[in-house]
Amino acid sequence: MQRTALSRITLAASCLVFASQLFASEPKRPECIAPAKPGGGFDLTCKLAQIGLKDAGLLKAPMRVTYMPGGVGAVAYNAVVAQRAKDPGTITAFSSGSLLNLAQGKFGRYDEKAVRWLAGIGTDYGAISVRADSPYQNLNDLVEALKKDPSSIVFGAGATIGGQDWMQTALIARLAGIDPRNLRYVAFEGGGETLTAMLGGHVQVTSSGLGEVTPQLAANKIRVLAVLADERLPGRLNHLPTAKEQGYDISWPVIRGFYMGPEVSDEQFAWWQQQFQQLLANGEFAALREQRDLFPLTLTGAELEAYVFKQVEQYKSLAGEFGLTQ
Incomplete structure (x- = not known):
């Protein structure tokens, strides 16, 4: 009985420590970068996360949406990798178009392994x-x-x-x-x-x-x-x-989702991943996504990374068929 009680206390303490770590990882100034001007798919993706996370009570601080046009995502990708590599509060929208451009080397010296792939939240x-x-x-x-x-x-x-x-x-x-x-x-x-x-x-x-x-x-x-x-x-x-x-x-099909800087800590990345996992399981978010004419997709962390890497390889082959590889 004593061992059982001790085990329960230990487990409870571990859970509290993990919860406190996740709480400490919540960013104070969350931001979603839409790598284009307002009104397109990246804007739609960021605002879906902005509204969904707020309505589900998964973000305490309001998330702002900022616009970073240039190279159809290239400017934002390079800025995140080079200037915001450790930023725990910044997520950046991507789509299948981003992956096609990566497959063709259009994002400069950075490839698909240069960022941390966070969550895929819908399919267009x-x-x-x-x-x-x-x-x-x-x-x-x-x-x-x-x-x-x-x-x-x-x-x-x-x-x-x-x-x-x-x-x-x-x-x-x-x-x-x-x-x-x-x-x-x-x-x-x-x-x-x-x-x-x-x-x-x-x-x-x-x-x-x-x-x-x-x-x-x-x-x-x-x-x-x-x-x-x-x-x-x-x-x-x-x-x-x-x-x-x-x-x-x-x-x-067009995946819509988010990535983070390559040097974001595991704890900070885990916090965001957990929020998106909860969001994607939320029925109200499903209705919100449907209102924007997107269809279900639930990929986070390692699963999303595997999807991205496979998709980029397929796009490289397709680009080669049209003579687009560099």
């Missing part, structure tokens, strides 16, 4: 969209116009040549027998700028993540020609056609 899907008054009613209408004259249509996307948004259109063009190099393409710093340009008539087609354009879809300002998912999405987006059902066997 690629989408091809036009204005609501566009003459293109479906993906085949667009492709037929491109076959007649690839230079007659201007695509807008929140990335440079070889980026995620470009890759989505390039995959469609390749399947249609069109040389992607003949497409007219305007790169913007983030999805918010791209959508604004299309609504203003400066570009005719937007390639992006679906979650970036659904607010304008709900306002009947745009038409989604194709979602790059294996099958139609559930719920209110079920009416949107996939590229596959229109004859183009393309799927492009």
Whole structure:
């Protein structure tokens, strides 16, 4: 009996010590960096964490969202590694587009092993969209116009040549027998700028993540020609056609999540990981994520790191097919 009681006391003491360590690791000034201008997918990702962590009571201090555009994530990645390596309060948004750029060496001398991958909190899907008054009613209408004259249509996307948004259109063009190099393409710093340009008539087609354009879809300002998912999405987006059902066997899921600096301590990293694990198990957060047209994904710490490393290798192979490797 004495041993049992002693064991319980020891276990309780250990739990208190661990809890106190985690409490001590809570940052005083939490910040989420969105590596683009306001209004795009990175902004959406940061604000989802900002609201979710606050509403779930997992952050005592309010999280601020700051914007660090440049190189579609390259500026932020380099700043975190070189200048904020130990910062316990900073998390930075990333997407599959970030991983595609890493696979091509677009983030400079730093590769995918230069940061600590914290949490993946949702999945988006690629989408091809036009204005609501566009003459293109479906993906085949667009492709037929491109076959007649690839230079007659201007695509807008929140990335440079070889980026995620470009890759989505390039995959469609390749399947249609069109040389992607003949497409007219305007790169913007983030999805918010791209959508604004299309609504203003400066570009005719937007390639992006679906979650970036659904607010304008709900306002009947745009038409989604194709979602790059294996099958139609559930719920209110079920009416949107996939590229596959229109004859183009393309799927492009977009992970959305966060990383931290490479020298953040294990205790500080563990604190953030625990908060996100609790958040991702929270039913209210699931509803919040659904409102932003993202789909469930629960990856933290080592699981996310393994996913990232595998995805980067796959993107290296894909980039090689298009002659994009450096």
